[in-house]
Structure formats: C-alpha cells, structure tokens
Amino acid sequence: MSTRLDGRVAVITGGGSGIGLASARRLASEGAKVVIADLDEAAGKAAANEVSGEFVGLDVTDADAVRDLFDSVKADLGSVDIAFNNAGISPPEDDSILDTDLDAWQRVQQVNLTSVYLCCKYAIPHMREQGRGSIINTASFVAVMGAATSQISYTASKGGVLALSRELGVQFARDGVRVNALCPGPVNTPLLKELFAKDQEKAQRRLVHVPVGRFAEPEEIAASVAFLASDDASFITASTFLVDGGISAAYVTP
Numbered sequence: 001m002s003t004r005l006d007g008r009v010a011v012i013t014g015g016g017s018g019i020g021l022a023s024a025r026r027l028a029s030e031g032a033k034v035v036i037a038d039l040d041e042a043a044g045k046a047a048a049n050e051v052s053g054e055f056v057g058l059d060v061t062d063a064d065a066v067r068d069l070f071d072s073v074k075a076d077l078g079s080v081d082i083a084f085n086n087a088g089i090s091p092p093e094d095d096s097i098l099d100t101d102l103d104a105w106q107r108v109q110q111v112n113l114t115s116v117y118l119c120c121k122y123a124i125p126h127m128r129e130q131g132r133g134s135i136i137n138t139a140s141f142v143a144v145m146g147a148a149t150s151q152i153s154y155t156a157s158k159g160g161v162l163a164l165s166r167e168l169g170v171q172f173a174r175d176g177v178r179v180n181a182l183c184p185g186p187v188n189t190p191l192l193k194e195l196f197a198k199d200q201e202k203a204q205r206r207l208v209h210v211p212v213g214r215f216a217e218p219e220e221i222a223a224s225v226a227f228l229a230s231d232d233a234s235f236i237t238a239s240t241f242l243v244d245g246g247i248s249a250a251y252v253t254p
C-alpha cells in the first residue's frame with residue numbers, strides 16, 4: 001500500500017459505518033492519522049480503535065460541536081489536512097414530494113447539507129492558514145440526474161452539496177485548498193442489501209441502469225476518497241467527481 005498520506009491528518013464524519021468506515025481504513029492504510037466524528041459512539045469508537053485513530057462523538061448539525069471538532073484536531077494533532085464530510089441520512093419519511101412533510105424535509109437538509117456547510121466553514125480557515133488542504137464532500141449521483149423513485153429532500157440536499165463544493169473549490173483554489181464533490185452511485189451497504197433482498201424487483205429496476213451491472217462496494221468509493229485526499233489529485237478541484245459505474249453517462253446499458 002502506498003504511503004502517500006503519511007503525516008496527514010484526516011477528519012471523517014460518519015466514519016463509523018459504510019463509505020466512511022471503508023475510507024477510514026483506506027486513509028489509515030496509506031499513512032493518515034484518522035479522526036472519526038460520528039453520532040454513533042459504539043460504531044465510531046470501534047472504527048477509531050481499528051485504525052489507531054481518534055473518536056469524537058458529535059451531531060454534525062451542531063455548529064458549536066463542529067467548530068470544536070476542527071479546532072481541537074488542529075490544536076491536538078497539528079493540522080487539518082483532509083476533511084471528508086460524509087455523514088448523511090436517507091430516512092423512509094423522505095419520499096415523493098407528495099408525501100414528504102416539512103419536518104422530514106428539514107431534518108434531511110440539516111444532516112446532509114447544513115452539516116457540510118458547517119464542516120467547510122470550520123475546516124477552511126485552518127487549511128488556508130496551512131496553505132494546504134483537501135475537502136471531499138459526499139454528494140451523490142442523484143445530484144446530477146433525476147429518479148422517478150424520489151427521495152425529494154435527499155436529492156435536493158445532494159444538489160446543494162454539489163453546488164456548494166464547486167463554489168468553494170473555485171473560491172479557495174489559490175489558497176491551496178481543494179474542494180471536490182464525491183458523487184457515488186448506489187453502494188452495496190447493509191441497508192441496500194436488506195432492502196433488495198426483500199424486493200428483487202426493486203433491485204432490478206435500479207440495476208438495469210448501471211452499465212457495469214452491479215452496485216459499488218464501499219472500498220471502491222474509499223479508493224477515490226484516498227485519491228482526492230492525496231497530492232495525486234493536486235490539479236483536481238471544484239469537480240463533480242462521479243464514481244457511479246457509468247450510470248450518469250448511460251442511455252442504453254449493455
């Protein structure tokens with residue numbers, strides 16, 4: 001495994017599970033010191049222990065807690081080199097616009113979009129001071145294409161993450177701070193597996209649109225996170241970084 005992240009400090013929100021956990025493992029294996037920030041104490045601590053990192057329990061919608069997270073990482077570990085702002089939710093109450101009430105809409109906006117605003121707001125000053133930093137915000141392929149199987153607030157939140165990341169990437173490009181929106185296609189997480197084990201037709205309806213013919217593994221998304229975090233991506237900023245098996249490019253699949 002490469003050592004391209006040796007000496008880098010990485011903060012990962014939602015690092016206790018799924019894409020965040022796979023990325024924690026990958027970044028640590030490439031030499032980064034990983035700080036996992038998650039609402040779920042048990043999962044977050046287990047992940048931090050596994051990668052010899054640190055755990056901070058917090059709700060990413062809490063502005064003071066997010067500011068303290070980045071300030072304390074800088075104070076205790078010396079730098080904030082990588083911020084993988086990844087925590088997100090897609091609850092069942094968020095559905096078609098016809099059925100989604102305002103509470104469900106607002107909760108998803110808070111966790112998926114406001115949290116990314118907060119993490120960027122409090123990570124960027126440290127990165128500017130250092131003259132170096134890589135921010136990776138988790139959006140989704142639904143930020144660039146529409147689905148008839150709607151989760152309306154989720155989709156809108158990811159569109160917001162994409163636009164916010166693009167703007168910040170442009171604004172801070174000459175300060176050495178790169179900001180990219182990671183747009184994964186559907187990933188083979190426990191939730192997705194459970195959903196599709198119950199309903200094969202639902203799975204097929206989605207799989208037919210994926211040119212490679214399968215969903216992504218979390219490790220495949222983590223590999224892109226490590227790339228964007230590293231100097232190998234030194235000329236990549238403000239990008240819509242699609243890791244979607246070709247979904248967003250496909251008209252007819254094989």
Ligand SMILES: NC(=O)c1ccc[n+]([C@@H]2O[C@H](COP(=O)([O-])OP(=O)(O)OC[C@H]3O[C@@H](n4cnc5c(N)ncnc54)[C@H](O)[C@@H]3O)[C@@H](O)[C@H]2O)c1
Binds near residue numbers: 043089138189
């Ligand atoms: N799984 C997919 O198919 C897929 C596809 C595209 C994008 N994404 C996005 O990738 C990101 C990670 O998804 P995942 O599938 O790995 O999810 P996951 O549910 O496996 O993990 C999410 C983590 O975020 C944490 N979290 C949730 N709310 C939080 C909060 N308020 N404060 C702090 N931590 C909180 C959870 O405790 C959990 O550890 C999300 O932003 C999701 O929208 C997922």
